[in-house]
Amino acid sequence: MLPTFVVAALFILFTGDCTGRADSTSAVPRRTAYPRIELYDSVYRPVSLTLPVRIMVNDSTTVDIASHGDAATWIDVRYPRYGATLRLTLSRLEGDSLFTAIADSTSAVPRRTAYPRIELYDSVYRPVSLTLPVRIMVNDSTTVDIASHGDAATWIDVRYPRYGATLRLTLSRLEGDSLFTAIANRRERMVLNAGGLRSTVTELTAPDGLSSEIVATPGAMVTPLQIIATDSTGLLLTGALEMPPALPGNDAEYYMPIVEGVERDLIHMAKNLTAE
Structure with missing residues (x-):
């Protein structure tokens, strides 16, 4: 049986409104409007690593790759201008393990290192x-x-x-x-x-x-x-x-x-x- 590949992705993007005041009558200088972010051009390249599947990414991104044995490869596609990261996981699975990985989040596919959520100070x-x-x-x-x-x-x-x-x-x-x-x-x-x-x-x-x-x-x-x-x-x-x-x-x-x-x-x- 030929191996089957699974690509899972998580796109982390910080969003928010960029607002400005319309009233210009005050003597206090108004803030400069934050510019609309310029999107990257639609130019693409393959991830430059020997992988069992070709993955095309935006040419303006940077790519970090980490392997975890033969089971999984982690690929971070970073968008510097956006402050965002597309996190990919490429896994090699066979038979029932493929369907288990798709249906069950407790699959044995290696997970990324989880950093502990820092405990915040009290509101005092x-x-x-x-x-x-x-x-x-x-x-x-x-x-x-x-x-x-x-x-x-x-x-x-x-x-x-x-x-x-x-x-x-x-x-x-x-x-x-x-x-x-x-x-x-x-x-x-x-x-x-x-x-x-x-x-x-x-x-x-x-x-x-x-x-x-x-x-x-x-x-x-x-x-x-x-x-x-x-x-x-x-x-x-x-x-x-x-x-x-x-x-x-x-x-x-x-x-x-x-x-x-x-x-x-x-x-x-x-x-x-x-x-x-």
């Missing part, structure tokens, strides 16, 4: 313990390092030990046109950090009137979260989450919970920004 918060012109609430399980740079800016590093990630904040006091210039420059930097990947924007206003924008770009593994907040009169808070340089397998199952947990903390921070 405290204010940054320093005399600042605005009250900043952070997760109670974080550690905070603060460095002042004269009267112009204060740098605040909020570290998440369990995650290996750091939320880097800059609190500035600016006047007149310098505030609007700083806001415009920061928004431009946020667009560059997003790298053309799909992003979602959450807009919030605290009771004291401080307006915030939180930009989530799950595909940007270095800086997946960014924030900008201002009272439009002089205070400006900006920041970005820096992920650890190496995560287990760069696997979305591992780092996505971290992004979701810190985004929850950023939303709480933005809702509770209070001028002191």
Whole structure:
């Protein structure tokens, strides 16, 4: 009996709306609209490995291949511009084992290494313990390092030990046109950090009137979260989450919970920004 091949695939894609304000009457500069992502051309090539079946992939992708004996071959087709990965498994099966693999997820076909889902910190918060012109609430399980740079800016590093990630904040006091210039420059930097990947924007206003924008770009593994907040009169808070340089397998199952947990903390921070 000739062997039969099974290809299973999982496509991981981070999606979200890219929104912008339509109102241009405010004196505060509006954020630059995030560009519509440019799709790859429909040009294809075969996977460059001796396989029992020819697999054609987009020519702009990168391909990582790992074999697990004679039983299975794992093929990761990565789309750098999209921040997405097409995960393929090619198996060689015979007879009843083929039908068992199709019908039963408990088949003996080797599975990928499963990285444990990281346990998130509880939603318990405290204010940054320093005399600042605005009250900043952070997760109670974080550690905070603060460095002042004269009267112009204060740098605040909020570290998440369990995650290996750091939320880097800059609190500035600016006047007149310098505030609007700083806001415009920061928004431009946020667009560059997003790298053309799909992003979602959450807009919030605290009771004291401080307006915030939180930009989530799950595909940007270095800086997946960014924030900008201002009272439009002089205070400006900006920041970005820096992920650890190496995560287990760069696997979305591992780092996505971290992004979701810190985004929850950023939303709480933005809702509770209070001028002191």
